[in-house]
Amino acid sequence: MARPKKNVACMGDAPLTKAECILVAARQVFLEAGYAAASMDAVAARANVSKATIYAHFENKRSLFEAVISGRCEETFANIGVPEDYTDARQALTHLAEHFLGLLLAPEALAIHRVVLGESPRLPEVGEAFYAAGPVRAHRLIDHLLMDLTRRGLLAVPDQEIPIAGDLFLAMLKCDLHTRALLLLPPSKYSIQMIAKVAVDMFLARYGVKG
Amino acid sequence: MARPKKNVACMGDAPLTKAECILVAARQVFLEAGYAAASMDAVAARANVSKATIYAHFENKRSLFEAVISGRCEETFANIGVPEDYTDARQALTHLAEHFLGLLLAPEALAIHRVVLGESPRLPEVGEAFYAAGPVRAHRLIDHLLMDLTRRGLLAVPDQEIPIAGDLFLAMLKCDLHTRALLLLPPSKYSIQMIAKVAVDMFLARYGVKG
DNA sequence: GTCTATATACGGATAGAC
DNA sequence: GTCTATCCGTATATAGAC
Numbered sequence: 406m407a408r409p410k411k412n413v414a415c416m417g418d419a420p421l422t423k424a425e426c427i428l429v430a431a432r433q434v435f436l437e438a439g440y441a442a443a444s445m446d447a448v449a450a451r452a453n454v455s456k457a458t459i460y461a462h463f464e465n466k467r468s469l470f471e472a473v474i475s476g477r478c479e480e481t482f483a484n485i486g487v488p489e490d491y492t493d494a495r496q497a498l499t500h501l502a503e504h505f506l507g508l509l510l511a512p513e514a515l516a517i518h519r520v521v522l523g524e525s526p527r528l529p530e531v532g533e534a535f536y537a538a539g540p541v542r543a544h545r546l547i548d549h550l551l552m553d554l555t556r557r558g559l560l561a562v563p564d565q566e567i568p569i570a571g572d573l574f575l576a577m578l579k580c581d582l583h584t585r586a587l588l589l590l591p592p593s594k595y596s597i598q599m600i601a602k603v604a605v606d607m608f609l610a611r612y613g614v615k616g
Numbered sequence: 617m618a619r620p621k622k623n624v625a626c627m628g629d630a631p632l633t634k635a636e637c638i639l640v641a642a643r644q645v646f647l648e649a650g651y652a653a654a655s656m657d658a659v660a661a662r663a664n665v666s667k668a669t670i671y672a673h674f675e676n677k678r679s680l681f682e683a684v685i686s687g688r689c690e691e692t693f694a695n696i697g698v699p700e701d702y703t704d705a706r707q708a709l710t711h712l713a714e715h716f717l718g719l720l721l722a723p724e725a726l727a728i729h730r731v732v733l734g735e736s737p738r739l740p741e742v743g744e745a746f747y748a749a750g751p752v753r754a755h756r757l758i759d760h761l762l763m764d765l766t767r768r769g770l771l772a773v774p775d776q777e778i779p780i781a782g783d784l785f786l787a788m789l790k791c792d793l794h795t796r797a798l799l800l801l802p803p804s805k806y807s808i809q810m811i812a813k814v815a816v817d818m819f820l821a822r823y824g825v826k827g
Numbered sequence: 828g829t830c831t832a833t834a835t836a837c838g839g840a841t842a843g844a845c
Numbered sequence: 846g847t848c849t850a851t852c853c854g855t856a857t858a859t860a861g862a863c
Contacts, residue, residue, distance in 0.1 A: 454726030523734020532799035576791035588743040610822035
């Protein structure tokens with residue numbers, strides 16, 4: 406059964422099952438406190454259920470955490486969009502850059518990033534799920550775009566070089582902006598638009614077609 | 617007094633005080649287990665002292681952790697070297713790139729990175745110390761190099777653009793290599809040398825002087 | 828300063844009623 | 846499936862002897 410019961414305390418526009426309430430509460434607690442410092446009591450309290458109910462739905466703390474993180478990775482990074490039908494490489498790259506950076510700097514994406522990195526030595530499967538849902542997807546996207554632009558004569562990236570060129574392009578976007586955001590330091594003076602522009606300039610200087 | 621007592625169990629080439637033994641042990645425990653999951657018992661056991669001794673030297677777990685991390689950030693990132701007297705921009709940038717990447721991928725640097733990011737929401741001072749010891753230092757270095765190369769006519773980075781150009785250059789170097797290393801995934805097919813070469817190519821395409 | 832022993836609390840997980 | 850109540854290990858931190 407997919408939705409066995411409703412829980413009044415968790416009802417919004419779409420009523421949630423108990424298991425869903427627990428997942429929502431667990432997500433908040435884990436992302437705020439980190440895995441080790443999060444307690445099942447805190448999750449139970451925030452979900453308005455008893456601890457025993459949590460253990461009826463999830464085997465233990467670890468598997469609850471894994472369910473939260475892999476589910477949330479998917480949702481958070483599902484929205485990476487593909488630019489379509491651009492006639493200009495600069496426009497396409499800039500669009501992807503700004504979109505990508507916006508996703509990366511969203512508070513919840515940052516929180517997931519922190520907790521996954523922090524726990525990856527103890528929970529390698531969580532690290533793998535994160536990597537598959539985020540970086541792998543992003544790299545597929547940029548590779549596809551670079552290949553398409555090159556095929557249409559708007560860009561000149563050698564076939565063999567596409568993966569590494571795409572990798573460096575995405576890496577440039579993160580830069581100090583991402584580091585500072587992860588550390589919760591006040592943002593630097595450079596905006597997303599500014600970073601995207603300078604990164605695209607550098608990329609096109611190397612791989613652009615002479616116009 | 618700087619070195620009040622020696623501890624036989626910790627003696628190596630340079631004898632360590634009890635406080636130093638505790639710091640060494642704490643570093644290992646914190647970097648392996650993470651802050652929350654690390655226990656003062658484990659630190660005491662590894663340092664061959666009693667828990668009470670730890671509390672005689674450090675106020676509590678948190679301040680012990682802060683002492684470990686800020687001290688270790690300094691040591692780990694102190695070795696960022698400045699290339700000197702290069703007559704070729706490519707050579708200077710490649711040298712810095714490979715050196716920088718080597719430091720970043722050292723297992724202990726990665727472990728510090730993980731635990732600092734994971735705990736930064738609860739311990740902002742630790743995040744700040746890390747940022748000052750690592751990224752700030754690296755950016756000062758690359759900025760200085762770019763300025764010098766430009767002044768000597770070997771590079772053409774506009775003055776105002778130096779900080780952001782340096783930022784993007786360092787960011788390129790990390791790329792997927794760093795992400796995978798942080799997540800403890802098997803390394804990708806691209807070597808440090810390969811990444812450095814392609815990054816320098818891209819940087820020079822934009823900011824190199826016509827030769 | 829350093830130890831042993833302990834106070835005190837909390838966390839993960841379960842028993843058993845309903 | 847859900848609850849209340851509880852077991853039991855472990856964690857931070859301290860007391861008090863030496």
